[in-house]
Ligand SMILES: CC(=O)SCCNC(=O)CCNC(=O)[C@H](O)C(C)(C)COP(=O)(O)OP(=O)(O)OC[C@H]1O[C@@H](n2cnc3c(N)ncnc32)[C@H](O)[C@@H]1OP(=O)(O)O
């Protein structure tokens with residue numbers, strides 16, 4: 202029968218130990234509710250004895266959480282355990298997690314206790330905690346750097362006292378997967394009453410191996426609880442990340458053969474909430490919850506994914522709470538991905554030539570900006586349709602603006618096969634550009650509006666400029682787009698002039714000097 206793997210979330214305790222990640226009581230309650238929606242088995246809500254604020258947060262969480270077990274950390278002493286018990290009083294299901302360090306280094310230098318004293322204190326703590334609940338977790342802190350014989354002695358004793366979960370922390374992220382897995386296996390094999398407790402792993406990410414070590418602890422060591430945090434938040438380099446271990450267990454069920462009760466569709470909402478509350482931004486290439494985790498940017502991958510998603514996706518974006526996977530259009534994209542996006546946008550290009558032209562324009566734009574958004578595509582295709590009937594066409598622009606100097610602009614544009622070079626100064630680079638064009642065209646149109654707008658987010662986005670001109674009772678709008686807003690302004694001005702253009706005036710325009 203497939204075993205169940207218990208997911209113990211410690212975002213609100215070890216996660217909060219990330220420098221700068223402290224949370225208010227209400228924020229902790231919000232996250233706890235999301236963890237319950239995620240269906241984590243245990244929520245470690247904090248360390249009740251650490252402050253009145255944390256005590257209040259744990260109490261509030263204990264009152265509102267109904268499905269998950271609520272847990273508080275406590276040092277191996279009566280005061281801390283008493284505080285934890287008090288904070289957890291209202292919980293439907295509660296756990297006290299008590300710990301004491303067992304490595305020679307920690308015992309001697311930090312606790313300043315002999316191994317025998319630590320042994321006795323660990324036993325006494327578990328015994329005391331039993332007065333408050335039957336669900337007791339014991340952690341030998343820095344367990345992985347502890348001497349095996351001593352650790353076996355302590356763990357056997359605390360199980361005998363009633364500890365129901367034995368958690369073996371790699372407190373400083375020193376372990377490597379195979380060794381950590383075997384360490385847990387050895388402990389379980391050597392401790393006579395080891396089967397009376399659930400074995401748990403708690404790994405830190407100092408060498409980037411938190412997830413790998415946790416999975417080895419499960420696969421090799423036989424642990425059945427993983428302690429983890431949303432986004433891998435936690436002390437120093439963080440803890441094992443929940444989203445990664447959960448999706449590894451689910452995606453590689455063929456290998457792990459374990460069941461997890463997590464509602465994976467709540468993973469991304471949980472990640473976003475934790476990131477927003479703590480201000481810890483999730484790196485784009487973070488597994489599962491990073492913005493790029495399901496994004497495809499290169500043509501060959503995009504083509505594959507459009508034909509069959511599993512060519513390049515081992516999980517479904519929707520299964521972890523993303524709305525969908527993403528085909529990111531950019532300079533590495535191919536024709537198939539471009540065509541597909543046009544279809545999704547309801548844009549129909551009638552001929553293969555039109556498609557090829559639009560694709561060339563798209564590639565040219567993609568060379569100038571990293572990501573092409575839907576609005577860019579609409580603009581590309583829109584510009585193209587207009588261009589066929591354009592009388593004036595923008596070619597290029599150069600401009601100079603220096604503090605204290607009047608900006609200067611040189612614009613090259615075409616009418617038919619003729620090319621015009623126009624130059625002017627102005628109050629700003631845009632004014633200089635429009636003056637330059639007007640100096641050649643001499644439309645005499647009145648400018649009613651000029652507006653600039655970033656089509657997409659970020660400073661690398663395309664600027665969209667609208668110019669409204671009035672002449673002879675007609676009012677026209679010209680729109681131009683370009684990553685350079687001065688060039689977008691020139692295009693918009695020329696587009697408006699095109700709309701004003703009267704074919705009978707061809708002669709006048711043809712007289713323009715180059
Ligand atoms: C690996 C981990 O993540 S462990 C959890 C880490 N989390 C925290 O530390 C939570 C926040 N901590 C705090 O708010 C405070 O440190 C408190 C309230 C817990 C203790 O504060 P203080 O009483 O001022 O002690 P301080 O933090 O300076 O030192 C820790 C003391 O606890 C002792 N101690 C450390 N671990 C344990 C333990 N597991 N069991 C019993 N005593 C312990 C230390 O030896 C030291 O004792 P000393 O004062 O006699 O030298």
Ligand SMILES: CC(C)C(=O)C(=O)O
Pocket residue numbers: 215274300340342343368370371372373403405
């Ligand atoms: C308190 C224990 C479980 C801990 O966080 C650690 O050892 O890293």
Ligand SMILES: [Mg+2]
Pocket residue numbers: 215370372403405436
């Ligand atoms: Mg820890």
